Amino acid sequence: MSAETTPATAAAHDVSLYDVDNPAPVIEAPRKRTKKTPKTTRTNFELYGWLFMRLSGIVLVVLVLGHLLIQLVLDGGVSKIGFAFVAGRWASPFWQAWDLVMLWLAMLHGANGLRTVINDYAERATTRFWLKNLLYAATVFTVLLGTLVIFTFDPNIR
């Protein structure tokens, strides 16, 4: 590009590109509220979601890495796992509470993360709608099932 033809040259020579008959285009501020902005966007949901990802992440470092250490590293790794092992662990309210909090936090953190991923890649509104409904259904189902299992576990099932 030759230097003479760029608008920057006009500015450099102190000649304005715009005048009264030829006004500069108006650039709207990003996300400016207009009359058409729906009311439903006027909450801080995304801010709280953003914050939740970070707070839950910090707690999950302890819960999930601790879980992996117990299940896969200590005491023979995966070899020891079985019904009797689970019965021993869930005899303690401490590990029941650990698993319960881990279940809820990991599922909500993961579901909120997947919601972002769907919003990013599913371009058609109907695809987005159905994928997110599928996600929410799977999340509610998994959280409820996992909670039920922890609370109704019976070591003497047979």
Next chain:
Amino acid sequence: MPAGTLYRGREGMWSWVAHRVTGVLIFFFLFVHVLDTALVRVSPEAYDDVVATYKTPVVNVMEYGLVAAILFHALNGLRIIAVDFWSKGPRRQKQMLWWVVAIWVVLMGGAFYPVLQHTLRTLFGS
């Protein structure tokens, strides 16, 4: 996509890609994991049967892969939090990524034998 605008980021973009891929992967694992754990409410045999698949060599190697994914996601997640909340975070984001990678390598090395010992012992004797 308009021609010539393909964004090729550097470390920052690739760590973001890896964070996203590992996050989705862990979520799908967790879904299956809660289902298989629910078998403790069916019968001890049903539960022990699925856990037996966790002890096969192929799945055992996949568990090492899961540990790899979670360790990266956890360490890089802490890096993201540091970038967002620590005043010096944004300026040190690249430096912190190399810390993430270094700690990841060390922990993966340390986890190698404990996690894979079941397979190593069944394949190569006692």
